[in-house]
Amino acid sequence: MSDNLLDLFLSATEDYGIILLDPDGRVHRWSRGAERLFGFEAHELEGTLAHEIFVPPDRKAGVPEIELRTATEQGRAEDERWHVRKDGTRFWASGVMVALRENGVLRGYAKVVRDFTERRKLEEAVRQTQKLESVGVLAAGVAHDFNNVLTAILGNVGLVRRRLAEVGTVDGIDEMLDSAQRAGQRAADLVKQLLNYAGKGRREMQPVDICQVTADALAIVQASVSRKIRITRDVPDSCPLIQADVGQLQQLVLNLVLNGAEAIGDKEGEVSIRVRIREVPASELTQRYVGFSLPQRPYTEIVVRDSGAGMDEETLQRIFDPFYTTKFLGRGLGLAAALGIVRGHGGGISVQSTPGKGTTFTVLVPAEQDPDDTPLTVSDAITESARGEGLVLVVDDEVTIRSLLQHILEELGYTVLTAEHGAQAVELFERVGHEIELVLLDLVMPVLDGPETAAALHARQPDVRILAMSGIADDDALGRFGSVRIAGFVPKPFAPDQLAQAVAVARQGMRWAGKDRRAERGREHAGPDRRTRAESPQSLPV
Secondary structure, eight states, rough: OOHHHHHHHHHHOSSSSSEEEEETSSSEEHHHHHHHOOOHHHHHHTOOOGGGBBBBHHTTTTHHHHHHHHHHSSEEEEEEEEEEESSEEEEEEEEEEEEEEETEEEEEEEEEEEOHHHHHHHHHHHHHHHHHHHHHHHHHHHHHHHHHHHHHHHHHHHHHHHHHHHHOTTTHHHHHHHHHHHHHHHHHHHHHHHHHHHSOOOOOOEEEEEEEEHHHHHHHTTSSSOEEEEEEEOSSSOOOOOOEEEHHHHHHHHHHHHHHHHTTTSSOOEEEEEEEEEOOOOOHHHHTTTOOOOOEEEEEEEEEEOOOOOHHHHTTTTTTTTTSSSTOOOSSSSHHHHHHHHHHOOOEEEEEETTTEEEEEEEEEEEOOTTTTOBOOGGOOOGGGGGSSSSSEESSHHHHHHHHHHHHHHHTTTEEESSSSSHHHHHHHHHHGGGGGOOOOOOSSSSSSSHHHHHHHHHHTTTOOOOESSSOOOOHHHHTSOOOOEEEESSSOOOHHHHHHHHHHHHTOOOOOOOHHHHHHHHOOOOOOOOOOOOOOOOOOO
């Protein structure tokens, strides 16, 4: 090949980089494609060993020398590895180097490099999807079999109760049956989460205004994250109705936003959420949502972005695995459940993250418009995540408030104990505190007020979950609790669904932001004015 023809070939080939090296491994010619691929111009690297195009770990390990030696000894060296551009960015490349010999004499080397970054992403996405599908099948199988076992356990507990009612109870038996039933119900809740992860959970599909559901969910989250974290929203007042399970959709939004807040931790940061209806191009569906088989159509898009620590490649490969968490006290099924909910609604989810630059989750749910139907929002249905079994202690000096709270909580499935002031609450807690799942505590009460009661309960059981209630602003109310950990705040007056939502957040174990707010205020609680009226205890168990 003449020099002119070679020059034309090297300058015209731009889809991949062609590098000619002399017998010492120094760059002899650097093609136009190599300039585009690596960012270095020919005059910058010709005559050098061009080690700059290798990532530092490969340079340190002697990969350039090994590549030359392999090509010399075997005639060809081929591999796929990370390379680095002039601007410092990395790309995944496929490289082939061949030794050029004339009459048995080594005259140099030719290397061809192609950018395979997108292909690698697609291959990894396919592998990840296959892995998640396999784990999903396993989770569904385990959940199905475990549900059968739980049905037998809980069913027989019910039968024993009926037999005891006929022949008369035995001391201690009711408490043991209660414990067995609560444990069985907790296991059933876990099974429900596994089924959601597998996309096979029970769904009640109804017309839903996702904008309203998102706004309701954000109202919960805003009161449950550090004040240092700013939550911004780009959510229309209303959206076209979509077919969805309102409880699962709310759980999806809660999980993604709370995950973003936890990624930021105690630092200052921002979590943003955007909802919009858009026609997603086929190219975007195939590239970003590999494995979801999404047809081109209008979708409701939910984008949740945080300014947290971000994730590396290894973590990204595992974030949707059940029970995988990078947190010391992780819930384990938050993102796995989110994936299952998206699958169950015929949608897709993608994640982009860079260490130190935050994470973005994008969810697509099929958008279906049906203007004749009435939208269902969180306010129309007590959220599934608030339902449960267990004992809840309600402490309020107003009998009408105690009655209201008891009615709402019993509808959610809880057993309720009530106390009209802190001293009664402490007495009840000393007797059955190990069984109490949650405490709802008023701020201003006689005998012992809310902060004093919270301190007493916390001293007896440091991990007790307390929901504070008050008619004053949450900043003022929380400032009175000192160092006591508070799981949430319920402003008075409240609607039943607001209480249900607060219970749902408290059950997830999210740390309450009041600690940060109290630190900012820097004052101690001297206690509210004591009420002088006295009432006889009405709620102590016989």
